[in-house]
Amino acid sequence: MGDRYWQQYAHQSQIDKQKSKMAKITPRSKDFSEWYLDVIREADMADYAPVRGCIVVKPYGWSLYENMRDFLDRRFKETGHSNAAFPLFIPMSFLQKEAQHVKGFSPELAVVTIGGGETLEEPLAVRPTSETIIGSMYAQWVKSYRDLPVLINTWNSVVRWEKRTKPFLRTMEFYWQEGHTAHATHDEAMEEVLRMLGVYADHASEECAIPVIQGRKSISERFAGADNTFSIEAMMGDKKALQAGTSHDLGQNFARAFEIKYLDRDNTEKLCWTTSWGMSWRMLGAVIMTHGDDQGLRLPPKIAPVQVVIVPIYKNDTEKSSVFETAERIYKEIKAAGLRVKLDDREETPGFKFNDWEMRGVPVRVEIGPKDVANRAAALARRDIPGKAGKSFVPQDGLVQRVQVLLVEVHNSLLQQATAFRDANIHEVNTYEELKEVVEDGFALAPVADDPEVDAKIKEETRATNRNFPTQQAAGEWKCIITGKPVRERALFGKAY
Amino acid sequence: MGDRYWQQYAHQSQIDKQKSKMAKITPRSKDFSEWYLDVIREADMADYAPVRGCIVVKPYGWSLYENMRDFLDRRFKETGHSNAAFPLFIPMSFLQKEAQHVKGFSPELAVVTIGGGETLEEPLAVRPTSETIIGSMYAQWVKSYRDLPVLINTWNSVVRWEKRTKPFLRTMEFYWQEGHTAHATHDEAMEEVLRMLGVYADHASEECAIPVIQGRKSISERFAGADNTFSIEAMMGDKKALQAGTSHDLGQNFARAFEIKYLDRDNTEKLCWTTSWGMSWRMLGAVIMTHGDDQGLRLPPKIAPVQVVIVPIYKNDTEKSSVFETAERIYKEIKAAGLRVKLDDREETPGFKFNDWEMRGVPVRVEIGPKDVANRAAALARRDIPGKAGKSFVPQDGLVQRVQVLLVEVHNSLLQQATAFRDANIHEVNTYEELKEVVEDGFALAPVADDPEVDAKIKEETRATNRNFPTQQAAGEWKCIITGKPVRERALFGKAY
Numbered sequence: 003m004g005d006r007y008w009q010q011y012a013h014q015s016q017i018d019k020q021k022s023k024m025a026k027i028t029p030r031s032k033d034f035s036e037w038y039l040d041v042i043r044e045a046d047m048a049d050y051a052p053v054r055g056c057i058v059v060k061p062y063g064w065s066l067y068e069n070m071r072d073f074l075d076r077r078f079k080e081t082g083h084s085n086a087a088f089p090l091f092i093p094m095s096f097l098q099k100e101a102q103h104v105k106g107f108s109p110e111l112a113v114v115t116i117g118g119g120e121t122l123e124e125p126l127a128v129r130p131t132s133e134t135i136i137g138s139m140y141a142q143w144v145k146s147y148r149d150l151p152v153l154i155n156t157w158n159s160v161v162r163w164e165k166r167t168k169p170f171l172r173t174m175e176f177y178w179q180e181g182h183t184a185h186a187t188h189d190e191a192m193e194e195v196l197r198m199l200g201v202y203a204d205h206a207s208e209e210c211a212i213p214v215i216q217g218r219k220s221i222s223e224r225f226a227g228a229d230n231t232f233s234i235e236a237m238m239g240d241k242k243a244l245q246a247g248t249s250h251d252l253g254q255n256f257a258r259a260f261e262i263k264y265l266d267r268d269n270t271e272k273l274c275w276t277t278s279w280g281m282s283w284r285m286l287g288a289v290i291m292t293h294g295d296d297q298g299l300r301l302p303p304k305i306a307p308v309q310v311v312i313v314p315i316y317k318n319d320t321e322k323s324s325v326f327e328t329a330e331r332i333y334k335e336i337k338a339a340g341l342r343v344k345l346d347d348r349e350e351t352p353g354f355k356f357n358d359w360e361m362r363g364v365p366v367r368v369e370i371g372p373k374d375v376a377n378r379a380a381a382l383a384r385r386d387i388p389g390k391a392g393k394s395f396v397p398q399d400g401l402v403q404r405v406q407v408l409l410v411e412v413h414n415s416l417l418q419q420a421t422a423f424r425d426a427n428i429h430e431v432n433t434y435e436e437l438k439e440v441v442e443d444g445f446a447l448a449p450v451a452d453d454p455e456v457d458a459k460i461k462e463e464t465r466a467t468n469r470n471f472p473t474q475q476a477a478g479e480w481k482c483i484i485t486g487k488p489v490r491e492r493a494l495f496g497k498a499y
Numbered sequence: 500m501g502d503r504y505w506q507q508y509a510h511q512s513q514i515d516k517q518k519s520k521m522a523k524i525t526p527r528s529k530d531f532s533e534w535y536l537d538v539i540r541e542a543d544m545a546d547y548a549p550v551r552g553c554i555v556v557k558p559y560g561w562s563l564y565e566n567m568r569d570f571l572d573r574r575f576k577e578t579g580h581s582n583a584a585f586p587l588f589i590p591m592s593f594l595q596k597e598a599q600h601v602k603g604f605s606p607e608l609a610v611v612t613i614g615g616g617e618t619l620e621e622p623l624a625v626r627p628t629s630e631t632i633i634g635s636m637y638a639q640w641v642k643s644y645r646d647l648p649v650l651i652n653t654w655n656s657v658v659r660w661e662k663r664t665k666p667f668l669r670t671m672e673f674y675w676q677e678g679h680t681a682h683a684t685h686d687e688a689m690e691e692v693l694r695m696l697g698v699y700a701d702h703a704s705e706e707c708a709i710p711v712i713q714g715r716k717s718i719s720e721r722f723a724g725a726d727n728t729f730s731i732e733a734m735m736g737d738k739k740a741l742q743a744g745t746s747h748d749l750g751q752n753f754a755r756a757f758e759i760k761y762l763d764r765d766n767t768e769k770l771c772w773t774t775s776w777g778m779s780w781r782m783l784g785a786v787i788m789t790h791g792d793d794q795g796l797r798l799p800p801k802i803a804p805v806q807v808v809i810v811p812i813y814k815n816d817t818e819k820s821s822v823f824e825t826a827e828r829i830y831k832e833i834k835a836a837g838l839r840v841k842l843d844d845r846e847e848t849p850g851f852k853f854n855d856w857e858m859r860g861v862p863v864r865v866e867i868g869p870k871d872v873a874n875r876a877a878a879l880a881r882r883d884i885p886g887k888a889g890k891s892f893v894p895q896d897g898l899v900q901r902v903q904v905l906l907v908e909v910h911n912s913l914l915q916q917a918t919a920f921r922d923a924n925i926h927e928v929n930t931y932e933e934l935k936e937v938v939e940d941g942f943a944l945a946p947v948a949d950d951p952e953v954d955a956k957i958k959e960e961t962r963a964t965n966r967n968f969p970t971q972q973a974a975g976e977w978k979c980i981i982t983g984k985p986v987r988e989r990a991l992f993g994k995a996y
Contacts, residue, residue: 049636049639049640051585051586051632051636052590052593052632052635052636053586053588053589053590053623053632056586056587056588057586058583058584058585058586058636059583059584060583061581061582061583061651063583064581064582064583064584065581065582067584068582084558084561084562085558085561085562085565086555086556086557086558086560086561087555087556087561087564087674088548088555089548089550089553089554089555089672090553090587090625090656090658090672091550091553091609091672092550093549093550096549108616109615109616110615111613111614111615111616112588112611112613112614112615112623113611113612113613113614114609114610114611114612114625115610115611115612115613116608116609116610116612116622117608117609117610117660118606118607118608118609118660118662119605119606119608119660125613126550126609128587128611128625135548135549135550138549139546139548139549139555142546143546154558159587159655161587163614163615163616165615175586175587175588177584
């Protein structure tokens with residue numbers, strides 16, 4: 003974040019202050035949805051764009067997205083993937099080559115029909131996802147078994163026509179990454195599909211402090227054109243589910259449609275097996291909704307735009323001068339350790355600043371007052387534990403190390419809180435009646451057949467959807483709560499974003 | 500770059516090898532344009548997309564772009580800017596609010612007329628640039644002088660309908676960054692315009708090893724809607740000019756159109772002054788065309804995807820084993836120093852590998868053979884100096900430091916070569932006849948009036964265009980070579996990309 007941005011932000015906040023002494027947000031318990039929108043506004047993350055369905059992501063929100071992106075990108079590169087760039091536009095005929103794919107996406111397309119002042123002979127879709135255009139390139143690039151696997155990722159934005167708008171969760175244009183790979187065998191493709199699902203799960207827990215459940219999507223919830231879709235599912239603070247990433251086994255569907263073929267060792271021509279996997283800025287919405295509280299955001303330290311804020315406390319100019327001297331020294335020490343730190347030198351009350359940085363979810367706050375200067379001490383406040391319980395008084399010596407340790411603790415604590423909350427709100431059920439009750443206030447783990455009619459009935463009658471059949475689940479034999487047929491796995495149901 | 504990509508690339512190259520013993524590219528001197536396309540293909544940088552006017556940037560090309568982007572992004576942040584994200588679509592009515600702007604861009608627009616299966620009431624332009632949509636947001640965000648300056652950058656792709664395609668230089672969709680700032684005074688805005696022009700010039704020379712000439716665009720070459728446009732101009736290997744970045748003083752034109760107003764200290768409402776500035780992946784084209792030679796790319800070390808390649812040389816398995824032992828140790832040492840290094844373990848001849856990495860422009864090559872193992876030595880070859888003159892034999896002790904120093908030298912040498920070449924091909928002229936001759940094979944520095952009719956006449960008759968009025972030029976008084984009127988500055992003319 004540029005320092006000028008903070009200057010500017012500082013000025014803006016003075017004006018906001020004139021409007022209201024303290025930013026007001028709806029309590030989470032009163033209206034979770036209003037709370038979410040209030041936090042996004044008050045933490046200065048995003049704004050509505052003057053284009054239906056679109057948002058503008060402001061510097062504080064975009065900085066958070068960039069941090070998440072950089073972690074994920076590193077994980078992709080560590081697992082052997084390279085980035086590339088593909089066109090924004092897709093000829094309509096490409097989308098039509100895979101029957102299920104076009105069926106799934108055509109109702110959501112934005113279509114360019116005019117270019118350079120002339121009506122186009124073939125209209126161009128703004129990409130809703132890039133399987134088709136990338137498939138057409140892989141068909142050119144792959145000739146032999148030696149060319150496989152192809153392991154490419156691309157960061158971009160895609161467009162799907164949406165009637166409703168909710169920042170980060172449901173927008174017409176959204177930013178994401180899409181990975182696209184081609185393999186010689188189905189086994190290899192499946193390995194890739196599950197590897198990338200694992201990468202998403204690791205990113206969620208290790209960087210975003212969000213525990214997720216990996217699993218297979220039911221038939222009715224598959225990606226359009228996939229043989230199988232896998233997802234990670236998280237529980238938000240209102241006990242609703244959010245699908246935070248998906249990984250698809252595309253079988254040979256796109257390889258067949260685009261003729262992605264290779265000459266195998268045995269000198270015969272074979273179709274490739276392809277995969278795709280994507281995670282979008284919904285994950286940013288998940289970070290807000292998993293960790294946030296009535297004071298605003300609580301950001302996991304690894305991805306927080308500001309990890310540490312220093313708030314000087316003083317009553318007069320004499321105090322100010324000595325407090326700032328210490329504050330600036332500590333600022334430099336923390337910065338030198340490679341942490342993202344701000345020294346809040348605005349002309350505001352400490353209380354205002356505390357509220358303000360709490361709203362923005364900064365994980366650790368360092369407070370320095372005249373007594374701290376005298377005692378070579380400081381107060382540390384952690385955002386994950388409110389009030390006095392989260393505050394400690396420490397010597398300035400070794401402060402940087404303490405802050406570093408505390409950041410790790412805050413991460414662990416957020417993850418632990420989210421995990422405990424989630425686990426307390428997942429219930430095993432054995433009857434449809436039990437499911438109906440449970441999904442009113444949590445997730446139900448229910449034995450069901452993988453049958454679109456079962457999913458549809460439950461969705462229609464309870465508004466809960468089949469999230470996935472968790473990969474890790476106890477073996478057993480049950481009866482489907484709808485059809486009564488014997489089943490060997492259970493699915494997670496919940497109301498979802 | 501993921502290692503799997505290189506495995507895959509290794510396999511691909513075996514096949515290519517079957518086709519031709521050595522990649523063949525047109526000599527630069529024979530056909531520069533063919534040479535450029537050949538290099539892009541053989542160095543595996545980009546491919547044509549099956550969408551008219553669009554390209555696909557392959558992993559090697561995209562990695563180069565990412566490196567350039569990261570350097571530029573750091574420079575933006577150091578000068579106080581923050582990144583944000585704005586919508587891909589712009590309502591047509593927004594573009595029409597600034598008269599010159601719409602005049603300039605409407606012939607080039609791609610227009611979405613259908614969304615979600617329905618004809619849109621108001622068609623949406625795919626952004627050709629974002630002044631209008633960002634202007635509309637700034638009008639909401641800026642209320643008081645305390646909110647200024649607003650200093651935001653955004654990385655995205657934009658679309659301008661093009662009849663011809665040339666990778667990185669002329670494509671319908673291109674990737675770039677666009678900075679947009681709002682200020683209280685024209686002086687501040689002008690400071691920003693020139694600061695960012697300087698950032699572009701520094702990036703060009705310090706990271707891309709390309710010397711550029713900063714200057715003011717003539718009236719006829721201004722950005723549509725700007726009061727003044729400034730550019731950096733570089734000379735390519737064929738002595739043609741390439742505009743590598745522009746910075747615009749937008750005056751109050753967009754502030755007026757979108758009502759970006761602030762309440763000043765004196766309690767009166769005033770219009771802001773805005774700027775915008777952009778650099779695109781053309782700069783990547785400039786890197787190719789400035790430094791490349793008949794063997795392929797020559798990449799500046801700071802931005803090269805691979806900075807150092809290690810080529811083991813051996814005749815039999817016994818040699819191979821000891822050579823690899825040393826090569827792997829050296830690989831680890833160089834990697835540990837934070838350099839981007841590859842150990843080429845393909846089953847290919849050393850000659851093939853040399854050619855291959857020369858084509859890809861890798862700045863430094865380390866060769867290790869059996870004698871080197873015995874003597875604890877290695878051969879170093881620098882890509883900027885061909886043949887024996889660029890080769891040295893050094894001890895393995897201190898090799899990493901030597902490589903680091905050599906990388907700096909390669910950068911300096913590429914910059915020096917490009918500067919010498921450019922300076923030798925800029926000629927001062929005092930008559931139109933002289934200009935006509937000079938622009939056939941270089942740049943002319945000519946006294947001209949800043950008059951669209953003068954620019955038009957010269958362009959029509961010579962195909963050379965007014966590149967800019969250089970910021971740094973000798974004071975003097977001349978006569979315009981066309982109108983004969985007295986003028987106080989000279990402009991640079993050349994044929995251009």
